[in-house]
Amino acid sequence: MTQATILVVDDEPDICHLLQEILEDEGFQVVTAENGAQARRHWQVERPDLVLLDIWMPDVDGVSLLNEWVVDGVAPCPVIMMSGHGTVETAVEATRLGAFDYLEKPLSMAKLLSTVERALESRRYQRIPQRVDGEASIEPIGKSPAMARLRDQVKRLAQYDTRVLFVGEPGGGKETFARYLHKHSLRREGPFIPVGVGTIAPEYSAVEFFGKEEQGKIHHGLLEQAHGGALFLDEVGDMDAETQLRLVSALESKAFLRVGGSEQVKVDMRVLTSTRRNLEEEVKAGRFRKDLFYLLNEVTLGVPPLRQHNEDVPELLNYYVDRFVTREKLDFRRFPVAVQNFLRNYAWPGNIRELKNLVHRLLILGSGEEVELEEVKTALGEIVTKESVEAPEFYDLPLKEARERFEKSYLEYHLEKHSGNVARLSQAIGMERTHLYRKLHALGIKFKDKR
Incomplete structure (x- = not known):
């Protein structure tokens, strides 16, 4: 993880300077503000991990600032209030509004550092929700040489901030490997924000990715949500041209403007991407920006289709049976060896996603302790038939x-x-x-x- 950024807000320059020295000695990045206007600007631009906020200031009081920053009873980061003229009522009001704690001046350095440590520890559990799909697995399943080798490569890459492009067929587990990389990275305590690029309409992409400012309210876009963690762009080849251009600028400068905003927002995140396309061909065809391709493609990892590591099919079957039985309380059913062998030799055009859906279907609709070979063939046939119903070409x-x-x-x-x-x-x-x-x-x- 990167160093935590602390915003110190106090109208007394000597206190700002003292706190900055102490906290920087502890290894933190510190930004100071001597009034409410500066505090608002730093809040929007720096996105601090913690705020030390004086209550009494000449232009606006700290409690009013806290009230602006709290959304639905929760501040985006811990806020510790400070005052030399505090009362019990003030402390109660501040904590009721969402402050993490309250410190009286003159500050005890021991208490200050201990409160800062507790507040930053609490931030690990107050991150923006990680958009984790309840079906998502973090551990890639399979003991085959191909999967073992790929897991090893991902774990080694996880120790660096290299941008990784995962290439492979749909349903093969590209997002699972991206999550696995994040889990083993130095940013593991930060958020993992997965984005289905093709699901965002071009006309909304600017707001979705970069957020917006409107009538004093801030909507944090995907890049800000990933601050301190990882942004995973699934099927990045589907991104429209305008968003590609904006993303190049944001990645190169590590900063951007929100829609309707006037201040640069700084972000620190790792970008992971996936594609089923040949992006080099997309670049040659003019559908994907060359500069963005080279920005994202520091390292490319190929995720093999299931048919290329079909020895993992039995383990995947057991994994999904156990998961559906545990999570959805479905009746347990066993896949006998004959069925497993049949499925090992199946082509799996839909890869691991198809296997998961097959297991789910057989547990819901089937009966008996063992899965019969004929019902597997019937289920696969019905899936094929269902998918082959006449539909528009597109x-x-x-x-x-x-x-x-x-x-x-x-x-x-x-x-x-x-x-x-x-x-x-x-x-x-x-x-x-x-x-x-x-x-x-x-x-x-x-x-x-x-x-």
């Missing part, structure tokens, strides 16, 4: 491409329906005309030819 494309294909078809249909009149099209589909023109241009729809 259903088989990545989400970003599928969305573009649908939008293009949808807009061309309605543009033809309204004789190429963009004004009527705008009214019919409920899209503001300026945005509609941009969308038509972006999708390459030559609307002028339709008039």
Whole structure:
């Protein structure tokens, strides 16, 4: 983990300087503010891990600042109040509003350091929620040489802040390895923020990634949520061009502007990514920025598909049976050797995710202590049949491409329906005309030819 940053807010310069010296001697990074305006700016830009906040200041009192920073009864980081004119009522009010503790002046250095230590320890349990999928495994399963070798590589890489790109087929466990790396890294106490890049619509990506400031309120984006930990960009090849450009700037400078903001926000995080695509080919085709590719691709690790380490199938079956029995209270069923051998030789086009879904289905719908070979074949056949039901061609494309294909078809249909009149099209589909023109241009729809 990186050094904790402490914001000291006190209108007496001598106290600010003294506390800065003491805390820096203890190995902390210290930022000082001598009034409320400076404190607000440092709060937004530095994102401190702890605040020492004086109650009485000339422009705004500390309790008012605390009240601004607390959201739903919780401050984003511990705040320790300080005062030389304190009363029991003041201390009670501060802690009721969300302060971690209250110190009286003149400060006892021993008590100060002990309170700071306790507050930072508590921060480990008050991080922004890590968006952990309840189904996510942190330990990659399998004793095969391929998995053992990959686990070893990931554990060694975890000791450095190298950016790692995990490459492999969907469902093969790329996110699991990213979590495993984070678990063994020096940032393990920080948050792990997974982001399905393709699920974020381009028009919302700036706010999602970089946050926004609006009417005095701050929405922390994904980069800020990952501060001190790791940001995992799943299927980074699906990222739109504008977000790619913004991300390059943020990664190079380790700072960015929130939407609607005027102050640079500093972030310290590790970026991990995954892709099923050949990003070098995407770069050549102009769909992915070359500079972003080289920023993210410090080290590439290939995650093999399940068919290439099918000796791990029995262990994976046992793992998912135990997990569903424990978590969902499903009846235990055993996979006999004949069934295991059959599944070891299955192609697993959906990889580990497909195996997990198969186990879940057999436990829910099956009966008897043992899983029968015929019901496995039937279940696999039904899955294949279900997936092969006639569907539009773009259903088989990545989400970003599928969305573009649908939008293009949808807009061309309605543009033809309204004789190429963009004004009527705008009214019919409920899209503001300026945005509609941009969308038509972006999708390459030559609307002028339709008039």
